[in-house]
Amino acid sequence: MVNGYAAASLAEALEIRSNQKVVPYAGGTDLMVENRSGVDYLFLGKIPELRNINEDDEYIRIGAAVTFTQALEDKKVPALMKEALKRIAAPAIRNAGTFGGNLGNGSAKADSVLIEFVSDARLRLASRDKERIVDVDKFYLGRKKLDLAADELIVEILLPRTGLDRYSYEKVGGRNALAISRVSFAGIFDERDGRITKLAAAFGAVADTVLRYKDLEETMLGKTLDEARELKEKYLEGYAERMVLTQGRVSAEYRKKVCMNLLGDFLAKFGI
Amino acid sequence: MSEIRFRLNGSEVSYAGSGADRLLEVLRNTYRCTSVKCGCKEGECGACSVLIDGVLINSCCVAMGAIEGSEVVTMEGFRETRRFEVLDKAFGELSAVQCGFCIPGMVLAAEALLSKNPHPTVDEIRQGLSGNLCRCTGYNAIVNAVELAAKEGEGLW
Structure with missing residues (x-):
C-alpha cells in the first residue's frame, strides 16, 4: 500500500513500528481532521489483540483500538467511564474513535483520558523487544508531548476494577451533541468506617494536560466528614491558588470559576 | 500487497492510490458515489456518513488504508x-x-x-x-x- 502499512497482528505492527517512520492510526477521527501531508500511517484498527476488553483481578483492560461504541456496549466497562463516553461527539464518531487514539492525540480535552487520570489508570506500552507499564499522568509530559518512543505503541489501558462507584462527572460544552469540552470534571469519593479513603478530582480541557493535585487530595484522606467540612475552605483555596488555566475558546477566568463550582458541587454531593 | 481491496455497494473493488487518501474524496472522485457529500471534513456535520461493515462512520475521517477488507455502503447501494x-x-x-x-x-x-x-x-x-x-x-x-x-x-x- 502506498503511504500506509497494514498489520494483521500486534507483533507485525511492532515490527513495522521498529523499522519505519509511521504514524499509528486507530480510528482516524483526529488524524484525518489534522490531515498531515506526506505521512505513512500504520493501520491498527483491525488488529484483534488491540480490539479486546478483558479483565483480571485488578484491572479492566481496554485494548487501544477499542472504539467508544464498543466500550459503551460492554458490561465490564465502569459506569463512570461510560458517562464520559456517551457524551463524546455523536454516534458516527464514537463508532470510529478509540481509547488509544484519544490518548495518542495528546489533548487535555480528551474525555476518556480525564477518566483515566481520576481513576489512576495505567497504560501498557510495547515495542518489538520490550514492554512497560506507565501511570497515565506520567505518560503526559506536556501539551501534545507523550512519553512514547518512536518504536512504541499504546497496547491497552488498565482501569482499576474497584473504587470507581461513587463519582461526579460533568462536561461543559457549547451544545449537547458534537461538543468539544470547554471544561470537564471528574471526581471519585470513597470512605471506610466513616473516614475518607479517596477524594480524587481531575479537570480536563483547561490546561496543557489534565490537572490533578494528589497532594491536595491527601490533605483530606483519613478525615471524617465533619473534619473534612472544617478543612473545606482551605482545601478549595489550595485549588484556587494552584490552578493556572489557559485561555481557549472561553476565557481563563470563566474556566476557573466553572472548575471551582464543579469541585464544590462534587464535595457537597458526598456531604463535604 | 499494493492495492487496497474492499467491497463497495456489493462489488469487489481495488484502489491503487495512497493509503492516506480520504475515503470521502475517493468515493466521490474515483467511484462517482456523489451521494456522499462533503460538508466540513472535520467529522462535525455527518453529510459524508457511510456504512462501514454495517456501522455509521463519517467518511471524511477515514483513510483508505483503514478499509482494506471492509464493506462500504453508500446511498447508491442502500437505495436498492x-x-x-x-x-x-x-x-x-x-x-x-x-x-x-x-x-x-x-x-x-x-x-x-x-x-x-x-x-x-x-x-x-x-x-x-x-x-x-x-x-x-x-x-x-x-x-x-x-x-x-x-x-x-x-x-x-
Missing part, C-alpha cells in the same frame, strides 16, 4: 433496498427534505439506528441523528419521518 423505500416514502410524506444536502447521511444514520434499535423512542431517534446537521428543516420533520418509517417498516429492521 426495501428499507430505503420505506424511509424514502416516510421522508417524502412528512416533507422531511428541503435542500437535500444532508439527506443521504441522515437516511444512512436512520438505517444504522433502526438496525440496532427497530423501535426507538423520539429521544433515541434524536440521539441517533445527533451527528447529522441539517440547516433547513429544524429536525422535527426528520425525526417524525424516522418514527413513521419504524412503524411502516415493521419487521424490516
Whole structure:
C-alpha cells in the first residue's frame, strides 16, 4: 500500500513500528481532521489483540483500538467511564474513535483520558523487544508531548476494577451533541468506617494536560466528614491558588470559576 | 500487497492510490458515489456518513488504508433496498427534505439506528441523528419521518 502499512497482528505492527517512520492510526477521527501531508500511517484498527476488553483481578483492560461504541456496549466497562463516553461527539464518531487514539492525540480535552487520570489508570506500552507499564499522568509530559518512543505503541489501558462507584462527572460544552469540552470534571469519593479513603478530582480541557493535585487530595484522606467540612475552605483555596488555566475558546477566568463550582458541587454531593 | 481491496455497494473493488487518501474524496472522485457529500471534513456535520461493515462512520475521517477488507455502503447501494423505500416514502410524506444536502447521511444514520434499535423512542431517534446537521428543516420533520418509517417498516429492521 502506498503511504500506509497494514498489520494483521500486534507483533507485525511492532515490527513495522521498529523499522519505519509511521504514524499509528486507530480510528482516524483526529488524524484525518489534522490531515498531515506526506505521512505513512500504520493501520491498527483491525488488529484483534488491540480490539479486546478483558479483565483480571485488578484491572479492566481496554485494548487501544477499542472504539467508544464498543466500550459503551460492554458490561465490564465502569459506569463512570461510560458517562464520559456517551457524551463524546455523536454516534458516527464514537463508532470510529478509540481509547488509544484519544490518548495518542495528546489533548487535555480528551474525555476518556480525564477518566483515566481520576481513576489512576495505567497504560501498557510495547515495542518489538520490550514492554512497560506507565501511570497515565506520567505518560503526559506536556501539551501534545507523550512519553512514547518512536518504536512504541499504546497496547491497552488498565482501569482499576474497584473504587470507581461513587463519582461526579460533568462536561461543559457549547451544545449537547458534537461538543468539544470547554471544561470537564471528574471526581471519585470513597470512605471506610466513616473516614475518607479517596477524594480524587481531575479537570480536563483547561490546561496543557489534565490537572490533578494528589497532594491536595491527601490533605483530606483519613478525615471524617465533619473534619473534612472544617478543612473545606482551605482545601478549595489550595485549588484556587494552584490552578493556572489557559485561555481557549472561553476565557481563563470563566474556566476557573466553572472548575471551582464543579469541585464544590462534587464535595457537597458526598456531604463535604 | 499494493492495492487496497474492499467491497463497495456489493462489488469487489481495488484502489491503487495512497493509503492516506480520504475515503470521502475517493468515493466521490474515483467511484462517482456523489451521494456522499462533503460538508466540513472535520467529522462535525455527518453529510459524508457511510456504512462501514454495517456501522455509521463519517467518511471524511477515514483513510483508505483503514478499509482494506471492509464493506462500504453508500446511498447508491442502500437505495436498492426495501428499507430505503420505506424511509424514502416516510421522508417524502412528512416533507422531511428541503435542500437535500444532508439527506443521504441522515437516511444512512436512520438505517444504522433502526438496525440496532427497530423501535426507538423520539429521544433515541434524536440521539441517533445527533451527528447529522441539517440547516433547513429544524429536525422535527426528520425525526417524525424516522418514527413513521419504524412503524411502516415493521419487521424490516
